[in-house]
Amino acid sequence: MESISELVERFQFEKVLNSNPQSKSIVLLGKIDDKHAIITAEKTHFSVNSSTNEYSNDYEKLKQTTKNDIYYWGTALLKQDLESNPSAKINVIWPATDIHIKKYSQQTMHLVRETPDVYNRIVKPYIDEMYEQRRLKWVHNILYENAEADRVVYKDLIEENKEGGFVVLPDMKWDGINIDSLYLVAIVYRDDIKSIRDLNPSHKNWLITLNNKIKTFVPACYNFALRPDELNIFVHYQPSYYHFHIHIVNIRHPGLGLGMSAGKAVLLDDIIENLNYLGPQGFMNKTLSYIIGTNHDLWARGLKDEVARQLQAEDIPRSRSST
Amino acid sequence: MESISELVERFQFEKVLNSNPQSKSIVLLGKIDDKHAIITAEKTHFSVNSSTNEYSNDYEKLKQTTKNDIYYWGTALLKQDLESNPSAKINVIWPATDIHIKKYSQQTMHLVRETPDVYNRIVKPYIDEMYEQRRLKWVHNILYENAEADRVVYKDLIEENKEGGFVVLPDMKWDGINIDSLYLVAIVYRDDIKSIRDLNPSHKNWLITLNNKIKTFVPACYNFALRPDELNIFVHYQPSYYHFHIHIVNIRHPGLGLGMSAGKAVLLDDIIENLNYLGPQGFMNKTLSYIIGTNHDLWARGLKDEVARQLQAEDIPRSRSST
Structure with a gap:
């Protein structure tokens, strides 16, 4: 039986089917062993404990982009952990049919x-x-x-x-x-x-x-x-x-x-x-x-x-x- | 002059002002040196080269959650790099006024x-x-x-x-x-x-x-x-x-x-x-x-x-x- 890690390792990228900067998600089309595969990845949300309203994520590194008066902008690397704090959810469909490909493709x-x-x-x-x-x-x-x-x-x-x-x-x-x-x-x-x-x-x-x-x-x-x-x-x-x-x-x-x-x-x-x-x-x-x-x-x-x-x-x- | 890293280091978390699981963004209220500070963090999108439609992000580790027929689900850690591929955008307002706090707070x-x-x-x-x-x-x-x-x-x-x-x-x-x-x-x-x-x-x-x-x-x-x-x-x-x-x-x-x-x-x-x-x-x-x-x-x-x-x-x- 195939595992998701083996499949993703063998995945040969062909093109981006869909990409949503708002939800931070992406859908990729490619092939695994000559059969179509669709990989969907979506960034995870920051971990907020909804009952205590506590926030537990932490910055590993920070870099300032610019500063103006009381406003500061920057980019960061975040701590990540596969068990408790993964950075993305992954979904693989394989083998994918043409109907799957149509469904996951961006439409005008x-x-x-x-x-x-x-x-x-x-x-x-x-x-x-x-x-x-x-x-x-x-x-x-x-x-x-x-x-x-x-x-x-x-x-x-x-x-x-x-x-x-x-x-x-x-x-x-x-x-x-x-x-x-x-x-x-x-x-x-x-x-x-x-x-x-x-x-x-x-x-x-x-x-x-x-x-x-x-x-x-x-x-x-x-x-x-x-x-x-x-x-x-x-x-x-x-x-x-x-x-x-x-x-x-x-x-x-x-x-x-x-x-x-x-x-x-x-x-x-x-x-x-x-x-x-x-x-x-x-x-x-x-x-x-x-x-x-x-x-x-x-x-x-x-x-x-x-x-x-x-x-x-x-x-x-x-x-x-x-x- | 303060840098964003120094500010974030001294930030004392008080509460989550707003949290949006759809856009993967979070707004935190806290204090820096006894004055209110607001930190906004938003996860970055996957890096897609819009001209070539190429996708360059890579998985560092993958873990399978479940599998059903041709469908596989899992979670992943992503490669991250502060210069070329940061994982979040950070914005700090300090000192923040009550008007800032009201503006960034979730309203019903x-x-x-x-x-x-x-x-x-x-x-x-x-x-x-x-x-x-x-x-x-x-x-x-x-x-x-x-x-x-x-x-x-x-x-x-x-x-x-x-x-x-x-x-x-x-x-x-x-x-x-x-x-x-x-x-x-x-x-x-x-x-x-x-x-x-x-x-x-x-x-x-x-x-x-x-x-x-x-x-x-x-x-x-x-x-x-x-x-x-x-x-x-x-x-x-x-x-x-x-x-x-x-x-x-x-x-x-x-x-x-x-x-x-x-x-x-x-x-x-x-x-x-x-x-x-x-x-x-x-x-x-x-x-x-x-x-x-x-x-x-x-x-x-x-x-x-x-x-x-x-x-x-x-x-x-x-x-x-x-x-």
Whole structure:
């Protein structure tokens, strides 16, 4: 059996697949014994003891870069220890398939304006297809088959009012422990809402009730370690699956990347507010602007051409050959 | 004259002011010779040569944590060198004032729903006060006194149409070099728009023109290294100063924290779209939901009480004593 040290030793570097200076992480593509391997490395955080708020890391050497008045800048070497204080987390995938390589590669992102027409021509057929392929079996299992029952944080379901029911579970991105990065998902029982596009003023009271219930019960489920106005409650468009679900995140969450961005996340409060103005068709009439990666199926299925068409219509040069 | 090494050696740790596991940075408060000192440390990124896309960091030691099928996890010690490959950037402020300490301390964040009434009672008087204190002298200097003229990326000003004019400069958060983290600000010449609250349908065509000009000229100014649909064009509410300005950021920007978040950033495309629905009073009629820190003046000036009042009105328990 191979060990990670042997694999890394035999790794022949080919190229950097992705590099994130914010999270200090890097993804490398290379080969081990003629088969593709992906190495992901991420610097570790400084070791802070969260219960005592003590900091134990130490500088081994320091070098001053510059000084101005009361401000000093420098660089340092840090003490490191493989057992108690490693400097990086390493992950190796070997042998890696083309799907792995695509998943870990940096994709270019684009801003798309989805008009009602674009929705009907490009997005709706895609959603219908996803739905027919029964990709939502796992959602059904959670709602009706008691799957992940031990993970359920809160379930709101009365037989007489299945329409209003929902279930709250920890998101996979959360470690389930650190309240600072609390991340839950509320999945609703009704299955007629595939995305915010399907919301109209008839859903307003339902959404207000949902919002208030989340603000009431989530703090209670976590022993009031956070207040209702410290919850970030939002929906994604495009979502990763087309059954209406709501993200519930600690407002102090140190970083979600695109997940919390304008152009991806829409606050539930804003959705409710928008239903006051959008008319009886609700979001079906709105132009929705969002950020989408070129690896998303919808990009090749028409959004790429649509962006090009819109820029041309507005006489904005596209700058360079499209990719 | 003190050197950073001497200061750090004499530093007596008191507490962790802030700690961000996402950016791997930590802020420590302590004392040097009985005066407060703040030490900020941030881990460095892996060294990738951006021109050759080569990666030069090396593992000194590796330890396997676990293995499952083709997936291997482990921890590592990294080679480090004070000159060419330091492991952290260090910043010392000494002596630090209470204002420094407040600035670098973690603040709790809250979600606020600003109704038109809350705007008129709490926010508008604050904006008027900020304006009277002439805090915008530096904006005036940029627009009319040629301040920072060497930094101006693009200026669009015709004497006959001052209303439509704007100037584009690099934001202080950008290093001015790495296009991946490109961050510009467009400041408009007209001074009757303090924030998005002042926008109504009469501004729609002006905003569309601004949006299209930004998408046309910014890629051109950077040698078409990015496309118009790779620009993230947005406005902050609350903004950090009350003269209408627009943020222009590379959509690939690896991380802006709250700066790009729903609940802080509003896409210019969405603003324009909203003006189709909001009626003749525009944003003055809307309830705006946003995230605000307790260090913001507006929190103590009334938003804190307003949040409490709203939760009570909706019968949502506040969970724990307010801070």
